[in-house]
Amino acid sequence: MAKDIRVVVSIDFGTTFSGFAYSNKTNPEIITNDSWPEQQGVFKTNTCLAYDDNLQFPKWGYPALAQEPPKKKKAMAKPQPKPVELFKLHLADVKEDEKPLLPPGLDAKKAITDYLHEMNKLICETLNSRWPGLRYPAQIRFVVSVPAEWHHEAKATMRECMYNAGYLEHRQSENLEFTTEPEAAAIYCMKSLSEHRLSAGSSFMIVDCGGGTVDLTTRTLLHSMKLSEITERSGDLCGSSYVDREFLRFLGKKLGYAAMKQLKENHYGQMQYLVQQFCSRVKFSFNGNPNEYNTKDLDIERVCPALMQYVTGRAKEQMEESEWLIELDFQSVKDMFDPVINKIIELIQRQLASTERRCAAMFLVGGFSESSYLQSQIRRHFMTKVPLIAVPKHPIAAIVRGALEYGLNMEIIQTRVLKFCYGVEVSAKWEKTDPQERRTPAGRIFRFHKLALRGVEVAVDQKFYYTAGPVVPNQTDMTFNIFITPDSNAKYCDEDGMRMLGKMKIDLPDPQRGKNRLVEFTLTFGTMEVKATAINKRTGQVYESSFVLEF
Known part of the structure; x- marks a missing residue:
């Protein structure tokens, strides 16, 4: 982890509204920002930009919203700024024709960077007014909450935008952490459990209803106020x-x-x-x-x-x-309302069916959760299955405050459920039962070797092992190609849905020893990343590489 972190800042970059919270590690009081351009006393501002014809943006947040059309002819003749909204949806897995329209010459990456840049200036001013002398951004840990269904590419784009917007000193800075929106919401709601007399061992569901996405996760409260994930996270594009x-x-x-x-x-x-x-x-x-x-x-x-x-x-x-x-x-x-709410109801039904454990409570968070119609429909459908359905205090700030709690104490999450199957590509001897078209000239076949299965609950820092050796006696190096797939029954690395997470190349010295040169390969699942380790069992040489965890 990065050293000399004095302040933690959480950012909830939402589809329709965004906000941030912060805390000094020495005196961890959580402060949710409520001061924005032309807005006071609200926890979030609009995720909106207003560009001129040259794609310069004089306004962001609430002031960037489109105003009432002018009535006077002179005012109508003036060039109107181009408001841009919903650009976060360009990182979601949606069809191109369903993505929000952007002005010609503007792509989503630039819009996200521009918005985060303006927010960054406000964060810097806010922190420096409270703690003069703070080295910004070197002494700041940023925690960004992201939708549960985002893939590695979306998170990588978000990291690049954070770097380009001035939050990070270099692209791979350890000062940036990601957490999922439902995970952050679960951490926030954890403090409400005692109010409802829920104790260790109780399972509860978080339904995070935002502007673009609705994310769900089910957690169990452990002793010492820590959380275990017991179901695979789920979500869909059915926000407000x-x-x-x-x-x-x-x-x-x-x-x-x-x-x-x-x-x-x-x-x-x-x-x-x-x-x-x-x-x-x-x-x-x-x-x-x-x-x-x-x-x-x-x-x-x-x-x-x-x-x-x-x-x-x-x-x-x-x-x-x-x-x-x-x-x-x-x-x-x-x-x-009904087509959107029906999708949310269906998501909840599937989440309840995914575990045999009794769900003791359901917490609704996010801006859309304040809709009384949505609340009434959820209660009507699930009041007989879930004893407690509640909306915690300040549901619109649940994610940003929970993300901050996570940044202050990253050990609060004890287990996660894998959303993908993790494994490596291996070269094996071709057998008669194998497909003929997959046989190589050397009489071998490349398979997907599973290490960690989708749906498995893994503890933080849990390891999965695989031992390999050279295919040919005079081999001088070995490459581990690491793949992920949503299909736990996948056999080959070129199947639909299969994606390469990364690769690791290691040296194999002493070719005179032939195939008697074993390497122990390990995948370790950390808080927000998966670490690949390869150890040459004869020489003891260690190779390591880290990849963003697909959660």
Whole structure:
């Protein structure tokens, strides 16, 4: 680990909102930042940037949100900044045509770096005002929470963006740690267990409902206030922004999908403002009770005048008859929520079914968890299966505060459940039962040799061994190709879903000894990385390499 760490900073870089918290290791009081550009008293600001035509960004966070369309002709003639949102979703495993639109010339990596750079300036100013003389960033440990389903490539991109944004002195700095969003949420909720009289041995589920993703994990509370993971983490893209997407789809049915597409391509700022109006007037307060809902009128001419020029045919005639007012009645709004909430319900059902242990409690965290309709639907489906379903204090800050707790005490996590099968590629003698097409000219076959299986609960620093030797007597080196796959029954390293995690090349001196030169290969699963070690059993020479743990 990095030396001389004085302060820990956690960053919750979210799809729709982001925040940070910090603590001095000497006096570990957790402070969640609540001061942002043009915002005070809130734990998060909008994950949003506003670019000009030269892709310079004068605004970030709340000030970057699209404003109400100007009414005066002079104001309309002025170039409007291009607001950019949801760019985190470009790191998720989604189809290209489903990723949010970015302005020409801007890629997701630049947008993420630009946003983190602005946040970095605020973090630096905040810490230096509290602890003058602090060497920034050398004396800071940064803990970044990431979605459970992110792969190595996404985390590697995030590390590069952190480096380019000024958080790290070099790309492979040990001052950066990752934790999953549900893991951070579980650590935060752990402190609530005593309030509900849950003791060591109790299992509880965390349902983290964010803007883009919903992540789930089930943990068991151990003695000494530590956590064990008992199920494989799961998640999907069904956060609150997907309700917004259903709202835009609803408008497409009314006004024409072609019209909505042109609006998105040519007037993204106005489309964003339209979504903001839906959120503030309808989405945030919707509780699923028809007796408490009043139909809302959406005035397209006022909140999104650019859309009117693209509406044609029968849709235009109907809108002119209704004076460009769209009714958002109860059933229409419910239909926007239900596809998203149903996916969350299905995720919870699968998570409960993945273990035979009784789930004593379920905690809902993340910004979307504050939706009373989502809460009521989860309770309706699971109140007979889970005795306690609760929303802890400050659910929107659960991840950033839990990530900070992890950064202060990384031993709090005792076990993890592997989401992938880990192994190495080996050269074995070809047998008659093997596929003929896989036989090499030397009469051998390359197989995937499993070391650690998917779904296995592993303790921190648990080791998995494999002993190998040279294939030919005069061999002078050996390469271990390390692969991961979601398929525990995989046999070969070129199958679908198989990915190379890394490789390690070692020397094999003394070729005169032939094949009598054994090497012990070990995979050790640490807190957030897997370490590969190869030891030449004759010479004692040790080779080591570390890779980001696919959690």
